[in-house]
Amino acid sequence: MKLTKKLLAMALAGVMLLTILTGCSSRKSGDRLVEEYMAAFLSENLGYKDIPITHDVPEIKTVADMFKASWLNEHGDWAISPNSSTYTTLRNVFSNYENGYTVNLYACEVDSKQSELHQTMRVMPLILWGGLPLHSSRGRLTAVKCATRLVTRGEKSYRIAVIIYDRTAG
Numbered sequence: 001m002k003l004t005k006k007l008l009a010m011a012l013a014g015v016m017l018l019t020i021l022t023g024c025s026s027r028k029s030g031d032r033l034v035e036e037y038m039a040a041f042l043s044e045n046l047g048y049k050d051i052p053i054t055h056d057v058p059e060i061k062t063v064a065d066m067f068k069a070s071w072l073n074e075h076g077d078w079a080i081s082p083n084s085s086t087y088t089t090l091r092n093v094f095s096n097y098e099n100g101y102t103v104n105l106y107a108c109e110v111d112s113k114q115s116e117l118h119q120t121m122r123v124m125p126l127i128l129w130g131g132l133p134l135h136s137s138r139g140r141l142t143a144v145k146c147a148t149r150l151v152t153r154g155e156k157s158y159r160i161a162v163i164i165y166d167r168t169a170g
Helices: 002-022 030-045 059-066 085-093 116-129
Strands: 101-110 132-135 143-153 156-166
Touching: 030 116, 030 143, 030 156, 059 085, 059 143, 059 156, 085 132, 101 116, 116 156
Parallel strands: none
Antiparallel strands: 101 132, 101 156, 143 156
């Protein structure tokens, strides 16, 4: 676990350094920057180098608007049962990805004053150990989409993210 965290930190620090050196950070929104960090992590650390990764997931805005802090328990895990109406609603939001896609939703509490890199580092372990599976499919992975939004509920901020694994052409 310590080694994994160190590797994550080193990988994300490298991405941040590259972003700073190329001057990309000043023109991007916070959400877009986190998406690019996520894409770099997926490409470099999970072996998706030759797989296109895009950020065109308009459904993330719908989920962000719907998000309730009660969806997470006190440990930060999903408190949504697969039999609940909330789960069904979330599946319906991503109904365009019902066949041939694997859709996983992630959420965690973050400090909105922290950098996008720090927020990304909070999301990355969730990707390694699972999220809320909304749709599942098998087959050869042909593309990936990832998107994220920062939402505030009361005094707390949350980073909501989705990763969609496209297996339609496999």
